[in-house]
Amino acid sequence: MKRTVIALATAALALGLAPATQAQSSVDHRQEGTVWMPRLTEITRHEVLPGNQVRVHYWTGDPACYGAHAVLVETPWAVHVRVITGPRLGGADVCTMIALEKSQVLQLSAPLGDRPLHV
Template sequence: MRVLAVALIGLVVAGCSSGADSEPIEPSSERPPAIQQIPSDDFRTAFTPRPDIVRGHETPIESWSEVDPRTIALNFTTGTPECYGVDPVVTETDATIEVSVRTGALPETADKMCVLIAVMGTVEVPLETPIGDRDVVGN
């Protein structure tokens, strides 16, 4: 039995070790992939930016739409607007428009029970300069 235990420990140690020819993995210097642009639609629930959300967390942006040259709509999935809010962040460069969306509970409903229904939401965010040919990317 002792021999079996020693053999198993040896296999675990050998499996966890790295070989001498292993090269360290370098972090990627590539920018994040562009978020898909879609035509504007009317079936999403419009949210108003709320930087005062509670227990906010990063929420994936599914797509974006051009409202006008200086405004884009970010599309995401969250909870009902009666209980949940969004806080979009935009950082512009000459080549990209980096966007993120945090979602969380509204302060006035943070201590209340809310229904768990997924809502396809959208929030419009203004830009400092026109979109032009810049990519919209997640950050």
């Protein structure tokens, strides 16, 4: 069934039909399910928060169908963050083509300080 959804979405894009999108306000999320066909997703913005935390914002699909998780790598010289998204294993059989802005709060082991944040 998931292959059918992907095939239909691909066909719609090939015909020049834009998927219906609905912008929703950003809400903090934790990791959302295991994904197959993972891909790097653009981080659209980030915020440095108190308490050694960083919030990253990104766009993804319906959480019933798409999963996301952030990968954080810290060194004494820099902090690197990547967001991985993809179709969820065991996700819904029928998915809406909706775009959702989501965010995740990541806990750093030390204050960001002068270290550059690479997103």
